[in-house]
Amino acid sequence: MNEDNKFDTPLDTLEEVETQTPEPDKKRDWPFVINVTYRVFRSLFILLIIVGLSLAALGIGTGIGYFASLVKTVDVPEKEELVKKISDLDQQSNITYADGSLVSVIKSDLIRTNISSNKISNFIKEALVTTEDENFFEHKGIVPKAVARATLSDIIGIGSKSGGSTITQQLVKQQVLTNETSYKRKASEIMLALRTEKIMSKDDILSAYLNVSPFGRNNHGENIAGIEEAALGIFGVHASEVTLPQAAFLAGLPQSPIEYSPYTNDAQLKDDLSAGLNRKDDVLFNMYREKIITKEEYEAAKSYDLKQDFIAPSPKSDTENGFLYTYLYDEATRVLMPSYYEADGHTEDDINNSKQLFDQYFERVKKDIARSGYTIHSTIDKTTYDAMQEAVNNYGYVLDDGSGKLLETGSVLMDNQTGRIYGFIGGRNYSQNQNNHAFQTRRSPGSTMKPILAYAPAIDNGIIGSESKLSDYPLKYKNGQEVKNYSDKGSNSFKSVRESLKWSLNIPVVNLYNDMLQSIDPKQYFDKMNIGLNPDEYYRESIPLGATDYGMTVLEETEAYATLANKGVYNKGFSIDKITNEEGEVIYQHKSDPTQVFKPATASIMNDMMRDVLKSGTGQAAQESLQSVNPTLARADWVGKTGTSELEKDYWFTASTPGVTMSSWIGYDDNTQMSSTWNKQNMIYWSYMTNYVYQRNSDIFKVNEKFTLDPSVKKEKVVEFTGEKVATVKVDNQQINLKGAKEVESFYATDGPKDSTFKFGIGGTDDNYKNAWKSFSTPRATTNRRN
Known part of the structure; x- marks a missing residue:
């Protein structure tokens, strides 16, 4: 068989040959198998690389083209505007008294102090540059290869996604741009950085960065920004006075301020300080590597025990704020909130029915106020407010009962015709108790509920006149419990409305309220005065005696009595007159919204009867005490009411002249029972406090005017x-x-x-x-x- 015909062998012959073929030498064929496999995989790998590079090139080309198109759309501000934005720090807001004098600067949650370049140590500047941007003094705002590297990383998803930003870019991002991650923002960042480098010196850029950057927390646990607050709040020295290791520590903070900060948010020194100290060592090495410091300086600074330089933690006391600052700041927040939540499509009911939603907007608005350069113009009269604080400090002892516990008090002084709040007393001592008892505390109003929920609505609807008769015979509630008058059981007689009110008798008013419920809904009156009791409470037999679980605030009671003193017209009490922005533009203006709650005739009849409370009823102690300290003020036409809650947990006295209404509540925050004689002590204290204000601002009382019966009576x-x-x-x-x-x-x-x-x-x-x-x-x- 010749060679040419070796593949022509019959099939049966071939099968026979195959069966006779010996097994191959496996050891001899393995190199061949490996070689073939290698070649195949190498070819596939090369093919994949070629395909990958082609796709990457296509993607990069597309990305570069897209990026270039974005650059063309960047709106670069003019020189003055850009410099202003870069150098612009949060603007502090102020609260003022009615006369424009300063109550306080609003304290931001971010403490910052701006300083000039010559007040910043060179150690800090050099440490920052060698760590954050070693080419800072050479580049024109960006480092192209770093940008390319970061961009490629974003496109192919391989490598670090951080880096590539110079100090200039970081400054632009903090001051001009948002934190949004997008190519458009990156294009803006690059263009603005290039522009910034052309109009600002390197030193100005570096100083601006050090003034705006966050540096973690100070020893009070407050968030701080700017190198000066960092140096003072961590080491207790100015930024110009730091040592080399201190400078290295501070320069390392902006990368991760909270992690590297030595202090916690509750003003404690961290147990583990290694993160910040290790970062400090990295900064020192960078300075040594760039030959900013010598090897000896590097080793000495690294080995220095920096822990000893951290100043001792010192929790910030709220006593610096006080009742006035805290109340006005919160009130300004509340009046601006609607413009925020309404813009988001929410209603007042949405906010009131969701604590989470309320808190969300409250905190948001509060932060905005602190940094927006607003001026909050309050209605508070400085002379009046100061007099009220002096009065509680000088005469608060009248309320002390020897128990050693702090008996609290709350008062509001309001203009009857407008609702303007002249002043208030939030409590005895803000450093001991920050609860504002004038506006926050809700307590049982006791018998001060009688005129506003029972007598006035009944007169308003023609159910009674001033001399109508009410039963004062023994009475029981539906549950069998006996209704008792303050000092005795029923008198087994009928009492006139005037006498029942004058002596604050319980049985007559319960009879009246039960009868009144058959024909009218008294809730409508409280709704008009924005007094928010639980709706079910209005139908309790004991509610006219002040038996409410929800209670009333001193402000709500003052508003209600001012309504009677203002011919039945309610004005919501207000303490914020207007709010203006940095340019002086009014962004909020109080608008009065008077509401006729009671007929003028009703209000005038109530005032006529409540005059007797002070002249010859339960309020005589107030009149007598006022007579002893200031006969002229005692001759004013005072009308008012006393109040005692169940088990003597609360004492109230609220009284009006034709000009103002002044209230006083006393009680223990834990509802401890007081002595029955402290009802009189409250009235004596009220008279001292009222006279103290009158001595400094007599005009508001209108002592020469009288309450008169309305012509329609x-x-x-x-x-x-x-x-x-x-x-x-x-x-x-x-x-x-x-x-x-x-x-x-x-x-x-x-x-x-x-x-x-x-x-x-x-x-x-x-x-x-x-x-x-x-x-x-x-x-x-x-x-x-x-x-």
Whole structure:
């Protein structure tokens, strides 16, 4: 068989040959297999690289083209505008009194002090440059190869995604741009950095960076920015006075301020300081590598125990703020909040019904106020406010009961006609208790609830007149519990509305309220005055006595009594008149929104009756004390009401002149019971405090004006015994003609008195009325008995 025909062998012959072929030498064939495999994989690898590079080149080309197009769209500010933005720090906001004098600068949550370049140590500048941007003094704002490296990393997803930013770029990003990660922002960053380098010197750029960058926390636990606050807050020295190791530590902070900071947010020295100290060593090595310092300086600074230089932690005390600063700052936040949440599509109900949403906007607005250069113009009269603080400091001892516990107090002084708050007392000592008892604390108003929730609404609806009769016979609530008057049980008689109010009797007002609920909803009155009780509480039998779990604030009570003093017109109390921005433009202006809550006639009748409270009722102690300290002020037309909550946990006294309303609440924050005599102590304290204010700002009291009955008041003659018109009344089959019986004038806001009947009053049983008629004698008898 020749060679040419070796592949022509018949199949059966070939199979026979195959069966006879010996096994190959496996050891001899392995190099061949490996060689073939290698060649195949090498070819595939080369092919993949070629494909990958082609795709990468295509992607890079596309990216560069896209990037170039973005650069063309960058809006670079003019020189002055760019310099202003770069150098611009958060603008401090101020709070002022009504006369424009300063209450306080608002303290930002980021403490910062701007300093000039010559007040920054060269150690700090050199440490920063060698660590953050070693080519700072050579480049024109960017390092192209670093930008390319970072861009390639972003495109192919390999390598570090950080780096590539010079100090100039970082400054631009902090001051001009947002933190958004996008090619458009990066293009803006590059263009702005290049522009910045053309219009600012290297030293100005470096100083600006050191003034704006965050540096972690100081020894008070406050967030700090700027090298001066960092040096002072960590080492207790100025930025011009730091040592080499201190400078290295400070220069390392901006990379990760909170991690490297030696202090916690609650003003404690961290247990583990290694992160910041190791970073300091890295900075020192960079300085040595760049030959900024010698080997000896490097080793000495590295081995120095820097821990000994950290100043001792010192938690910041809130006492620097005080009640006035804290209240006005919070109030300014509240009045600006609607412009924020409404812009986001939320309503007031959304905010009020979600604590999370409220807190979110509250904190957001508060931070914005602190750094926006606003001026918050308050209504607070400096002289008045200072007088109130002096009064509580000088006369607070009147409230002390010897227990050693701090008996707290809260007061608000408000203009009746406008709702302007002249001043307030938040508490006895802000350093001991930061709870603002004038605006935050909700307590049972006790009997000060009676005029505003029971008597005024009843008069407003014609249910009673000033001399109508209310049962003061023993009474029980539906649950069987006895209703008791403050000092005694029922008097087994009927009392006039005027007398019941003057002596703050409980049984008559409970009878009145139960009767009133049959025809009107008293809640509508409190809604108009923005008093937010729990809706279910309005229908409690004891609510007119102040039995509320939710309670009222001193401000709410002051507003309600000012409403009666203002002819029934409610004005929400306000302490922020306007807020202006840095340019003086008004961004918030208080707008009055008066609401007619009670008829003018009703308000004037209530004032007429509450005058008796001070002259001859439960408020005599206030009038007498005022007489002893200032007879002129005592002659003002004072009207008001006392209040005591259950178990003497709260004492109130609120009174008005035609000009102002002044309130005073006292009590323990833990609801400890007070002595029954402390009701009088509160009134004595109130008189001292009121006189203290009058001595400094007498005009607001309008002591020469008087409360008068509104022309619409109906003045009707009624039988003193029944509080109704003269008539013949059948009692136990006996006709009693009331003609000739003693009459008095009763005041009505609407309707008027009816003819006297057997059941002439509100409340009481048939037996009670029989008992009352039995005690009555006509003018033909020797005497008339006054009830």
